[in-house]
Amino acid sequence: xxxxxxxxxxxxxxxxxxxxxxxxxxxxxxxxxxxxxxxxxxxxxxxxxxxxxxxxxxxxxxxxxxxxxxxxxxxxxxxxxxxxxx
Amino acid sequence: xxxxxxxxxxxxxxxxxxxxxxxxxxxxxxxxxxxxxxxxxxxxxxxxxxxxxxxxxxxxxxxxxxxxxxxxxxxxxxxxxxxxxxxxxxxxxxxxxxxxxxxxxxxxxxxxxxxxxxxxxxxxxxxxxxxxxxxxxxxxxxxxxxxxxxxxxxxxxxxxxxxxxxxxxxxxxxxxxxxxxxxxxxxxxxxxxxxxxxxxxxxxxxxxxxxxxxxxxxxxxxxxxxxxxxxxxxxxxxxxxxxxxxxxxxxxxxxxxxxxxxxxxxxxxxxxxxx
Numbered sequence: 001x002x003x004x005x006x007x008x009x010x011x012x013x014x015x016x017x018x019x020x021x022x023x024x025x026x027x028x029x030x031x032x033x034x035x036x037x038x039x040x041x042x043x044x045x046x047x048x049x050x051x052x053x054x055x056x057x058x059x060x061x062x063x064x065x066x067x068x069x070x071x072x073x074x075x076x077x078x079x080x081x082x083x084x085x086x
Numbered sequence: 087x088x089x090x091x092x093x094x095x096x097x098x099x100x101x102x103x104x105x106x107x108x109x110x111x112x113x114x115x116x117x118x119x120x121x122x123x124x125x126x127x128x129x130x131x132x133x134x135x136x137x138x139x140x141x142x143x144x145x146x147x148x149x150x151x152x153x154x155x156x157x158x159x160x161x162x163x164x165x166x167x168x169x170x171x172x173x174x175x176x177x178x179x180x181x182x183x184x185x186x187x188x189x190x191x192x193x194x195x196x197x198x199x200x201x202x203x204x205x206x207x208x209x210x211x212x213x214x215x216x217x218x219x220x221x222x223x224x225x226x227x228x229x230x231x232x233x234x235x236x237x238x239x240x241x242x243x244x245x246x247x248x249x250x251x252x253x254x255x256x257x258x259x260x261x262x263x264x265x266x267x268x269x270x271x272x273x274x275x276x277x278x279x280x281x282x283x284x285x286x287x288x289x290x291x292x293x294x295x296x297x298x299x300x301x302x303x304x305x306x307x308x309x310x311x312x313x314x315x316x317x318x319x320x321x322x323x324x325x326x327x328x329x330x331x332x333x334x335x336x337x338x339x340x341x342x343x344x345x346x347x348x349x350x351x352x353x354x355x356x357x358x359x360x361x
Contacts (some may be wrong), residue, residue, distance in 0.1 A: 014137045017214045036110060043114050047127040048134055049216030051249035051259030061118045063217055065111065072107055 010011050013044050021045070025067065029074045042067035124250075131222070131252040138210035138222065138255075163359060198310065204347040205229060207237075210255065212341045219263035219285050221246070223346060226254045232351040236313075237346050239338065242311040245346065260340060261315055262287050270315060272332070273303035281305060281315065289316060289334035295323060305334050 005028060012021045025038040042064040053059050117126060120293045153161075211222035214356060225231055235248045249259040261268050266283035270291070277297055281289040293299070306312045319335040 011137075013215075014134050018216055021215075039110055039114060043117050044130065045216050046118055047123065047130045049211065049218050049220050049222065049257065050127075051218055051220040051257050053284065060123065061115055064114045064118060068107065068111055068114070068324050075103075079198075 002032055002037075005032075009037065009041050013041055013048070019044075029071050033078070034075060035071060036058070037066045038071050039064060095272070127250060128252040131226075131255045131257075135210065135224070135255050142208070142210065160243055176293055182328070193310075201351055203350045204238075205231075205350050207256075207346050207348055209343045209346060211284070213260065213309055214341050219260040219283070220249070221258040221260065221340075221343060221346070223256050223258055223348070224254065225348065226252045226256050228253050230350060231256050231348060232353060236349045236352045238313060238349065239343070239346055242314055243336065243338075244311075244315055245336070245340070245343075249350065258346070262289055262336065262340070268315065269308065270305050270342070271308050272305050272318070273299045276306075276308075278308070285287070285339075287316070287336040287340040289333040291334060292329050293332060295330050299332065 003013065005024075009021070009024050010019055014022050021041065025035075029035045029038055040078060046060060050060055087188065113329070117123060148331050203328060205225060207223040207225045209221050210224050212220050213221065222238075223237075231248055231251050233248055233251060236244055237246050237248060238244045244261065246263075248256050248259045250257040257268075260283075261281075262283045262285060264283055264285040268281045268283070268289070270279055270281045271277060272279050272293070275298060277299070279283040279291045279293055281291050284290050289305070291305070299318065299321070303318045304314050305316055305318065306314045316334040316336040318332050320333045322329060322331045
């Protein structure tokens with residue numbers, strides 16, 4: 001299931017609008033545990049589409065950092081919820 | 087005792103998790119911020135190119151099929167509308183071409199010829215695919231492309247500049263990317279100004295109130311042969327201030343670009359889309 005979903009994510013990076021790619025990333029992060037593939041997809045997006053570095057948010061790596069932070073936040077929330085429900 | 091041991095184990099697992107995240111971030115940075123990124127970027131662009139080409143072909147095919155199934159009446163209406171549009175555009179085009187030729191002749195007579203060598207490129211990916219305002223085009227270093235080459239539409243509307251080159255593809259940074267600043271002239275009186283990119287083919291210019299500008303005035307990049315970046319879409323007067331904001335829009339949808347021209351003779355000194 002995870003491998004199939006990763007293939008869909010890669011296809012989405014290449015051929016689908018960013019909004020859909022972000023939705024897939026969010027779904028993956030929520031459904032699978034430690035969904036680091038989202039960070040890999042962010043790196044892939046930056047390598048494929050990034051142009052010149054303009055400003056702080058246009059710097060290479062900022063999008064990846066943002067996705068990594070979101071994945072970490074989801075993991076932290078999951079850990080926190082599990083701890084609470086025990 | 088058992089609880090303490092469990093707590094210790096959980097703490098160690100959490101530490102390991104943080105270390106793993108830090109390692110992932112370091113690896114990502116190595117991928118993205120070292121000279122290795124150029125090689126990886128080129129490799130991934132080569133991998134993705136066949137998919138982009140196939141997708142473009144599939145879209146063209148799908149459009150053709152959809153046209154076959156369109157209703158006859160709607161096709162007749164569309165045809166009539168397009169014929170009317172074509173008539174008016176042709177009239178404009180005749181006078182435009184005559185004026186352009188006259189302009190070229192005058193410049194040549196005065197010893198200044200406008201030299202441009204345009205290379206046609208197909209757009210493989212439009213800005214909607216990424217958080218960046220970039221295009222991916224199907225020509226690269228194999229076709230003599232270099233970073234900084236200016237990219238335009240129809241030769242007259244400058245849209246951006248080549249910012250990264252792979253063997254058979256290149257990334258074009260649009261001038262309208264958020265944060266870009268471009269020196270321009272506004273309107274018929276050629277007022278010098280700075281256009282700030284707002285993303286999605288939009289710019290913003292701030293000028294003092296009272297300058298003679300109007301909606302639909304063209305905004306150009308100062309060069310020997312005028313190259314436009316767009317037209318004034320709206321003017322907003324700041325209340326109680328002495329400034330006004332001009333909103334500039336390119337006259338086409340950047341998400342629907344299919345063909346662009348790369349000027350292989352003109353390069354920007356350093357690429358940040360700012361001249």
